Amino acid sequence: MLQNKRSSSFLKWWWLIDSLMFIFILSIILIGAFLTATASPGVAEKIGAPYFHFLYRQLVFLGTALGVVVLISLMSKKAIKRLALLGFVVTLILMVLVLFIGDETKGSRRWINLIGFSIQPSEILKPLYAVIVALILSPYNCKKRLFHLKSWNVYICLAIHLIICALLLMQPDFGMAITISMVTIGQLFVAGLPLIWVLVAIIFFISATFTAYKMFPHVANRINSFLNPEDSLSYQVEKSIESYVNGGIFGKGPGEGSVKLVLPDSHTDFIFAVAAEEMGALFCMIIIILFASIIIRAMIRISSTRDLFVIYAVVGVMMYFGIQSIFNIGVTLHILPTKGMTLPFISYGGSSALSFAIATGIYLSLTKKTAFPNAHYITPNYNHMRSIIHDTPSP
Numbered sequence: 159m160l161q162n163k164r165s166s167s168f169l170k171w172w173w174l175i176d177s178l179m180f181i182f183i184l185s186i187i188l189i190g191a192f193l194t195a196t197a198s199p200g201v202a203e204k205i206g207a208p209y210f211h212f213l214y215r216q217l218v219f220l221g222t223a224l225g226v227v228v229l230i231s232l233m234s235k236k237a238i239k240r241l242a243l244l245g246f247v248v249t250l251i252l253m254v255l256v257l258f259i260g261d262e263t264k265g266s267r268r269w270i271n272l273i274g275f276s277i278q279p280s281e282i283l284k285p286l287y288a289v290i291v292a293l294i295l296s297p298y299n300c301k302k303r304l305f306h307l308k309s310w311n312v313y314i315c316l317a318i319h320l321i322i323c324a325l326l327l328m329q330p331d332f333g334m335a336i337t338i339s340m341v342t343i344g345q346l347f348v349a350g351l352p353l354i355w356v357l358v359a360i361i362f363f364i365s366a367t368f369t370a371y372k373m374f375p376h377v378a379n380r381i382n383s384f385l386n387p388e389d390s391l392s393y394q395v396e397k398s399i400e401s402y403v404n405g406g407i408f409g410k411g412p413g414e415g416s417v418k419l420v421l422p423d424s425h426t427d428f429i430f431a432v433a434a435e436e437m438g439a440l441f442c443m444i445i446i447i448l449f450a451s452i453i454i455r456a457m458i459r460i461s462s463t464r465d466l467f468v469i470y471a472v473v474g475v476m477m478y479f480g481i482q483s484i485f486n487i488g489v490t491l492h493i494l495p496t497k498g499m500t501l502p503f504i505s506y507g508g509s510s511a512l513s514f515a516i517a518t519g520i521y522l523s524l525t526k527k528t529a530f531p532n533a534h535y536i537t538p539n540y541n542h543m544r545s546i547i548h549d550t551p552s553p
Contacts, residue, residue: 174526175231176459182452183227183503183518187220189445190504196413197432198425198506212425212506219508223515230519231526235467238523242289245516249286252279253325260329268329278509280326280334284341285517287322288474291315291342295349296467315342333497336363337485341477348473349466397421398428398490401435409438425506427498431490445504449483452476459525468524475517478502 191213198212208214233241252270256279260267269276294315319342326335343351343359401417404410415435418424424432434442456476460469479502486501488494500510 171228171232174528175522176455176525179452179455179459179518179525180227180522182448182455184224186445186448186452186503187224189448191217191220192412193429193433193504194425194506196415196436197418197429200419201422201425215508216506216511219506219511220503222508223503223511226512226515227519227522230516231522233519233523235524238289238471238520239293242286242293242520245286246283246290249279249283250322250325252277253283253322257325257328266329266331268331275508280329280331281509281513282516283322284338284478284513285475285520287318287338288341288345288478288517289471289520290318291345291474292467292470294318295345295470296465312346315346333499337478337481337499339363340481341474344477345470345474349470394421394423394428395489395492395496398431399492401431402439402491405435405438407438407440409434409436409441412436423498426500427486427505428490429505430487430501434490446483446487449479449502453480456521456525471524472521475520478517479514 194216195210195213198216199209202209202211230238230241256267256270259270261269261271261276263269268278268280270279271277294311297311319339322338323335326332326338339359346355397417397420401415401421404415404417413436415432417435418432421428421431430442430445433445453476456472460472463469482499482502485494485497485499486505489496489499500507502514503511
C-alpha cells in the first residue's frame with residue numbers, strides 16, 4: 159500500500175511538472191557524467207589523484223543537483239520567492255566574505271571553503287538574483303509604465319545590480335559581471351525596456367569592456383589573443399580547435415582522444431572540445447539541439463500565462479542556460495574571447511551544477527500545470543505575452 163502511495167505521488171508530480179523539460183535536463187546530466195568519465199582521468203593523473211577522482215566527485219555533484227531539482231520543483235510559488243530572498247541574502251554575504259577569506263587562484267578570489275566544500279557564491283547567486291529581479295519588476299502590470307520617473311522598483315533593481323557588479327569586479331570576475339548584466343537587461347527588456355535604454359546599455363558595455371581592458375591584464379590578454387590569433391593564439395584554444403579537426407563527423411571513439419591529455423581544462427571549460435574529438439560533430443550537434451530545445455520549450459511553456467513574475471523569472475533563469483552554452487561552445491571554436499564559463503551540467507564543478515539545478519527547479523516549480531489551468535503547450539503565443547506585458551489587445 160505504501161508502495162502504491164509513493165507511485166501515485168510520483169505520477170502526480172510527473173504530471174504536474176514540465177516532464178519533457180525534465181527529460182531534456184536529465185539527458186544533459188547523463189551526457190555530462192559520460193564526458194567527465196572520458197575527459198577527467200588524464201587530469202587526475204597529472205595531479206597525482208586517483209584515476210576516477212573527478213568522475214566520482216562529479217557523480218556526487220550531479221546526483222545532488224538532481225535531488226535539488228526535484229526538491230525545488232515541489233515548492234509553491236510563494237516558497238520559491240522565500241527561497242530566493244533568503245538565498246540571495248546569504249550568497250550576497252558570502253560574496254563579501256570571499257573578498258577577505260576566499261581562496262586566491264590566478265589572481266582572483268572567487269571561492270570560499272564552507273564545511274570542507276569549496277563554493278563559488280557568484281554561481282549560486284545567478285538564478286536567485288533572476289528571481290529577485292522578477293519579484294521587483296512584477297508589480298508593474300499593464301496599468302503602470304515601467305520606466306516612469308517614479309518607478310522605484312526599477313531604481314531598486316538597478317541599485318542592487320550595481321552592488322553585485324561592484325563585488326564581482328573586486329574579486330575580480332569581469333566575465334560574470336557581464337553575464338549577470340546581460341540577463342538583467344534581458345529581463346528589463348521583456349518588462350518593457352525602451353529601445354533607447356538598450357542603446358545606453360550597449361554603450362555602457364563597450365565602455366566597461368574598454369575600462370576592464372586597461373585595468374585588468376588577464377582581460378587584455380584574452381582580448382588580444384582573440385583579436386590577433388595569428389600572433390597570440392592561446393595554447394588551450396589552439397588545442398581545442400585541433401580536437402575538432404581530429405574528431406571529424408563521428409569522432410575517434412570514447413576515451414580515444416589525445417588532445418585532452420595536454421589540454422589543461424579538458425574536464426571543465428573545454429569539455430565540449432573533448433566531446434568533439436571523441437564523439438564527433440554529430441554528437442556535438444545533439445548537445446546543441448538539447449540546449450536549444452530547453453530554451454524553446456521554456457518560451458513555449460510561459461507563452462500562455464498572465465503571471466508577470468513567472469514570465470520574468472523564467473526568462474532570467476533560461477537566459478543563463480543560453481548565454482553560458484553559447485559562450486562555452488563559442489570559446490572552444492574561437493568564435494568568442496576566452497572566458498572561464500562552464501557548460502551547464504556538463505562541465506565539471508559542484509557550484510555550477512548546483513546553480514543550474516536551482517535554476518531548473520525554479521523553472522519546473524513556476525511552470526507546473528496547476529499554474530496554467532487553461533494552457534495549451536503546443537505553439538508559443540508571443541502575441542499573448544506581448545499583450546499582457548504592454549497592455550495591448552491580443553489579436
